[in-house]
Structure formats: C-alpha cells, structure tokens
Amino acid sequence: MIKRLKRNPAVRFAAMLFAFVSLVFPDVSAAQDELLHLINQYRAGARNCAGQEVAPAPPLQSNAALAAAAHAAMNGGLLAEHLQRVGYRADNAQWLSVSGTSSERQAMTLLAQRFCGQLTRDSYSEIGIYQDGAAWSIVLAAPAAAPVDPEAAAQKILALTNEARAQPRRCGQKAYAKAPPLKWNAQLAAAAVGHSEDMASKNYFSHISKDGDTQSERVTSEGYRYRIVAENIAAGQSDAREVVAGWLKSPDHCANLMNPNVTEMGAGLNADPASEFGVYWTQLFAAPR
Structure with missing residues (x-):
C-alpha cells in the first residue's frame, strides 16, 4: 500500500555523466581522486582553524550526484537548486571553489587556507569534486536521513x-x-x-x-x-x-x-x-x- 522510495532518474543521469567524464578525461578523474585523498588526509589530523582546535574527522566518500552539482555550481545559481536537480537530498551542504592552479596539491593548499573549518567539519560525510582546468569546484554534504519504515x-x-x-x-x-x-x-x-x-x-x-x-x-x-x-x-x-x-x-x-x-x-x-x-x-x- 505504501510506495517504496523510488530510484531517481536524475541520480542515475548524474552517475552516468560522471562516469562519462572519467572515461573521456581520465587525467581529470585521477586529479579529482588525488584531491579527495588529500582532503581526507587533511581531515584525519587534528589542527587549528582560525584559533579553534579541531578534532580529526572521518573520511569523505565520493558521490557522483554531488560531483554533478559541483559542475553545475561553477556556472552560478543556488546550490540547493543544483542538488535538487541531481536528486540529492542534504541535511546540510556547502560549495567551495578555488582557482588559479591545475595542481591538486596547490589546490589543497588554497582550500586549507580559505576553508579549514568547512573541510574539517565532521557532519559532512560525502563530497563531489569537479575540475575545469585551473578551476576547482567542491560540494560537501551530509545526506538527509532516510525516513524509518x-x-x-x-x-x-x-x-x-x-x-x-x-x-x-x-x-x-x-x-x-x-x-x-x-x-x-x-x-x-x-x-x-x-x-x-x-x-x-x-x-x-x-x-x-x-x-x-x-x-x-x-x-x-x-x-x-x-x-x-x-x-x-x-x-x-x-x-x-x-x-x-x-x-x-x-x-x-x-x-x-x-x-x-x-x-x-x-x-x-x-x-x-x-x-x-x-x-x-x-x-x-x-x-x-
């Protein structure tokens, strides 16, 4: 009588789009994977963000829908609209961006300088990364809890x-x-x-x-x-x-x-x-x- 949570075509499309980008531009995919590795490495250590001690945070998991939202966010618009379009429901989410380098390590340095608190927030569990040349777009999110039975x-x-x-x-x-x-x-x-x-x-x-x-x-x-x-x-x-x-x-x-x-x-x-x-x-x- 009660309909199950249905699969969302937008999520499948986002996954297909991300997979296509990875196949056609393997170097881009490798760079995104490397940046994710660096971000998780950064989260794993205790550090000081703007004078406040921050405890280590769990690693982030890559999410194809968030990567599609990160891509869309590079062209402006509201993050909430991008998330809705790709079928991702978030309890909270944030968009980060840096530019001026195609190097993952330099991008990580810029992110750490500007977004220490956001990168180390333990409430975020998933991430989407998109690179376009020397520009990087990152969406951090905590997925909305699924309702009980x-x-x-x-x-x-x-x-x-x-x-x-x-x-x-x-x-x-x-x-x-x-x-x-x-x-x-x-x-x-x-x-x-x-x-x-x-x-x-x-x-x-x-x-x-x-x-x-x-x-x-x-x-x-x-x-x-x-x-x-x-x-x-x-x-x-x-x-x-x-x-x-x-x-x-x-x-x-x-x-x-x-x-x-x-x-x-x-x-x-x-x-x-x-x-x-x-x-x-x-x-x-x-x-x-």
Missing part, C-alpha cells in the same frame, strides 16, 4: 497522537481538555498515503491536490462515510516525533489533533528525493456516520 512511522504517529491527547493542552488561544484515544482506520490510512504519494510525485504541498481533490473527497473515495473529517500535513521531516511536535506547535494542526469529536485516525508518508521537501506526511482524523 513507512508502516512503523505511521503507527508511531498514532501512538504519539494518543499520547498527546492523553493530557490537556492549549492550541494557540484555545484550551483543550484531554481527549479519548483514537483508533486506527485502514481506509483513512489509505487516503493519507495516497495524498502523500501525490504530493511527493507531483512536487507540491497543499491540502488540495493538483486535481482539485480535498480531504473529504479523498476519504470518500476510499469508501469511508464520515460525520467529521480533518487533515494535518507536513513535509521535510524524517522522524514521526518531529512531525507530531511540529503539529502541536501549530494552533490549527494542534486543534485537529486534540478534537474530542473525532474517533479514528489514519496516517501515511511518502518519500521522493527529486521532490522539493523529499518526504511528505498526511494524517487524517474522522468520526464515522
């Missing part, structure tokens, strides 16, 4: 929701008493998964689908007859606890979650690395007729 995450949403409903709270200016626990409903879950899949595949974030469908229509299409229906959505988070915490901080989402008149719930998520936010979550509340 979708079925388990959906059940975690239910557990956290009932945990929140078990105590009184304020949602914005309105006070809510504790509310009874919600029961899981497979039809609501199917509608939630469907909306998350639609948002991820069509790259939008809204309660109204690109086809104009609303939460009421999605629930009805699954055969659920309701008296009350409400929906929460979220995007970009990889953890169910973070999602529910965000909803509780939002007055409208919190009100849906604490509504004593709803009795059933379904939830679902979908991930697509080529989409803007990567992961999309939907939670549906209802009371049957």
